[in-house]
Amino acid sequence: MKRRKFTLNERWQNVLLLIFMALWNLAFFIFGWWKGSWYIGLGMDFAIIVILLEHLGRHIPAKKQPLYERALSIGFPILLLLAWELLVRGGVLKALWFPPPSQIVRAIWDLSVTYEKFTQTSLLGRPWLIPSAFRAEGWAGVRALMAESHVLATLMRVLAGFLLGSIPGLILGAFMGMNRTVRVMLDPVISAVYVVPKITILPLMMLIFSPFGETYKIVTVAIAAFFLVLINTMTGVRDIDPVYLEAGRNYGASGSKLFWHVIIPGALPVIFAGLRLALGTALIVIVAVEFVRAKKGVGYITWYYWEVMQTHNMYAGLVVTMILGVLLTLSLQWIQRLVMPWQREERPAVAEVAEG
Amino acid sequence: MSTKIIARNVTKIFPSPQGTVIAIQNFNLEVQEGEFLCIVGPSGCGKSTFLRLLAGLIPQTSGEIEIYPSPDAPPGKPLNNIVFQEYAIFPWKTVIDNVAFGLQMRGVPKKERYEIAMEWIRKVGLCRFARSYPHQLSGGMKQRVSIARAFANDPEVLLMDEPLGALDAQTRTVLQTELLRIWEEDKKTVVYVTHSIEEAVLMGDRIALMTAHPGTNKAFFDVKFPRPRELRLTSTPEFGELTYAIWESLQSEVQRAMEEQLG
Numbered sequence: 001m002k003r004r005k006f007t008l009n010e011r012w013q014n015v016l017l018l019i020f021m022a023l024w025n026l027a028f029f030i031f032g033w034w035k036g037s038w039y040i041g042l043g044m045d046f047a048i049i050v051i052l053l054e055h056l057g058r059h060i061p062a063k064k065q066p067l068y069e070r071a072l073s074i075g076f077p078i079l080l081l082l083a084w085e086l087l088v089r090g091g092v093l094k095a096l097w098f099p100p101p102s103q104i105v106r107a108i109w110d111l112s113v114t115y116e117k118f119t120q121t122s123l124l125g126r127p128w129l130i131p132s133a134f135r136a137e138g139w140a141g142v143r144a145l146m147a148e149s150h151v152l153a154t155l156m157r158v159l160a161g162f163l164l165g166s167i168p169g170l171i172l173g174a175f176m177g178m179n180r181t182v183r184v185m186l187d188p189v190i191s192a193v194y195v196v197p198k199i200t201i202l203p204l205m206m207l208i209f210s211p212f213g214e215t216y217k218i219v220t221v222a223i224a225a226f227f228l229v230l231i232n233t234m235t236g237v238r239d240i241d242p243v244y245l246e247a248g249r250n251y252g253a254s255g256s257k258l259f260w261h262v263i264i265p266g267a268l269p270v271i272f273a274g275l276r277l278a279l280g281t282a283l284i285v286i287v288a289v290e291f292v293r294a295k296k297g298v299g300y301i302t303w304y305y306w307e308v309m310q311t312h313n314m315y316a317g318l319v320v321t322m323i324l325g326v327l328l329t330l331s332l333q334w335i336q337r338l339v340m341p342w343q344r345e346e347r348p349a350v351a352e353v354a355e356g
Numbered sequence: 357m358s359t360k361i362i363a364r365n366v367t368k369i370f371p372s373p374q375g376t377v378i379a380i381q382n383f384n385l386e387v388q389e390g391e392f393l394c395i396v397g398p399s400g401c402g403k404s405t406f407l408r409l410l411a412g413l414i415p416q417t418s419g420e421i422e423i424y425p426s427p428d429a430p431p432g433k434p435l436n437n438i439v440f441q442e443y444a445i446f447p448w449k450t451v452i453d454n455v456a457f458g459l460q461m462r463g464v465p466k467k468e469r470y471e472i473a474m475e476w477i478r479k480v481g482l483c484r485f486a487r488s489y490p491h492q493l494s495g496g497m498k499q500r501v502s503i504a505r506a507f508a509n510d511p512e513v514l515l516m517d518e519p520l521g522a523l524d525a526q527t528r529t530v531l532q533t534e535l536l537r538i539w540e541e542d543k544k545t546v547v548y549v550t551h552s553i554e555e556a557v558l559m560g561d562r563i564a565l566m567t568a569h570p571g572t573n574k575a576f577f578d579v580k581f582p583r584p585r586e587l588r589l590t591s592t593p594e595f596g597e598l599t600y601a602i603w604e605s606l607q608s609e610v611q612r613a614m615e616e617q618l619g
Contacts, residue, residue: 244446246408246413247444247445250411251437252458252461261446261457261460265449266448342448342450
């Protein structure tokens with residue numbers, strides 16, 4: 001009986017909340033409060049929406065619950081973008097600081113389809129021209145197109161630096177994890193160098209390699225990646241449960257068999273954590289390098305359009321960097337799932353039930 | 357019947373910067389071919405350490421340990437394999453690859469080792485899970501895999517380090533009888549470390565009691581119950597009498613171990 005009464009109450013609550021939200025927004029609109037206190041208005045709207053959706057969520061059957069949550073996690077960002085758009089159009093947010101999402105999308109599109117004659121660059125390298133360029137000039141034409149791309153320039157630097165740093169980091173890290181003497185000797189050196197922000201070695205890299213071209217940029221990224229991979233690999237190898245090593249040896253594994261069948265797979269989770277960190281850091285470092293010394297790359301365009309005060313284009317650079325980061329992280333996750341099939345965990349349904 | 361394992365005056369001292377720790381002192385043991393020997397002692401008495409000495413995973417400080425291979429043993433037959441207390445099966449290998457691991461390390465071709473592994477997986481009742489990864493299995497199933505891995509490698513002696521110690525009481529009882537059934541098929545020599553007297557009496561032919569720290573010989577008990585044994589044995593008065601007799605002998609050591617832990 002009581003339960004039923006409560007649901008009735010809840011329904012009225014919802015109706016009241018909706019009316020309240022409408023009045024609230026109307027009041028903000030009429031009295032012009034949006035301009036000064038937009039955050040209060042938005043905050044209240046957000047709170048009411050959360051309450052309403054919580055109520056709604058209780059009536060969704062358990063089977064549909066994942067779908068409902070997915071709808072929320074996709075729907076809310078869209079709502080945010082919409083709010084942003086409206087706030088700028090209503091003159092609440094400064095368009096110079098926060099150009100509306102539609103304008104940023106437009107800017108990305110424009111940057112993609114236009115070719116900057118002066119700098120001889122385009123955002124993506126105009127991939128739709130590849131067939132005709134190939135017909136006209138063969139592979140040289142395709143290479144020329146790829147060479148004009150900001151995104152590809154950054155991607156190549158990140159990947160080259162990441163690989164150049166990760167592979168030695170993996171090898172030395174595994175070695176340090178297994179050999180106590182090497183570890184004791186190298187640990188203080190590595191710990192000391194590790195805390196140096198890697199971007200500060202850029203001048204040194206320009207001195208050692210030429211200050212022109214790609215080498216010093218890639219090496220700077222590589223060094224940043226190297227230390228993260230090294231330290232995580234070392235930790236991963238050291239933290240393997242000794243019982244696995246004992247079992248491995250007791251069942252006849254030694255030397256390289258022990259290494260490939262026990263040590264490496266045992267350390268892989270931590271190694272991949274290190275690779276993820278290294279990839280993120282590589283992206284930070286390359287953008288910083290491109291800020292100061294590059295005529296190509298997503299970091300360069302972000303910086304350049306700040307200099308010429310075209311904020312929507314600056315945002316385009318930012319968003320493209322973000323997308324690049326997401327794609328790189330997803331690729332690494334995909335590789336991780338391939339390499340470590342035993343970690344492909346289905347989410348236990350029990351936990352969901354226990355929570356509810 | 358021939359002697360399979362001899363351990364004479366085995367001493368193990370662990371050196372450390374804080375000083376040396378004597379884990380085992382002058383321990384003696386002789387195990388016959390086909391014997392199921394249980395080692396029982398208070399916790400921290402060094403019984404797991406002794407098993408690792410037997411396995412050759414760590415060297416003894418002094419004394420002799422010898423495992424004699426059978427004269428007709430095929431080349432490459434391993435001397436010993438351990439069933440560990442924790443779930444020491446590899447999480448990165450499927451059940452069948454775990455069971456076939458020892459064979460793989462010995463270079464047995466894939467088809468042959470999978471056949472052998474599959475047979476043992478069938479014996480421990482995990483057919484449906486041959487291609488599963490350990491994280492998909494329960495604790496009892498993981499330990500079945502661990503047992504199958506040891507049997508599949510067909511060593512001269514099996515060393516078991518509290519193999520059922522981490523399981524809940526009901527699962528443990530089920531696995532005790534299963535282990536007995538599997539073992540009685542070919543009566544391989546077993547050294548079985550446990551802290552449960554009931555388990556030792558149910559499974560063993562002979563029980564070696566160890567003293568508290570440092571571990572050394574306390575007493576031996578013969579368990580003369582006929583085989584094949586079943587769980588029903590635990591309800592007989594003879595079982596209770598023997599269990600209690602062993603407990604009386606062990607009691608003072610357990611007391612000493614607890615006092616030592618309190619300092």
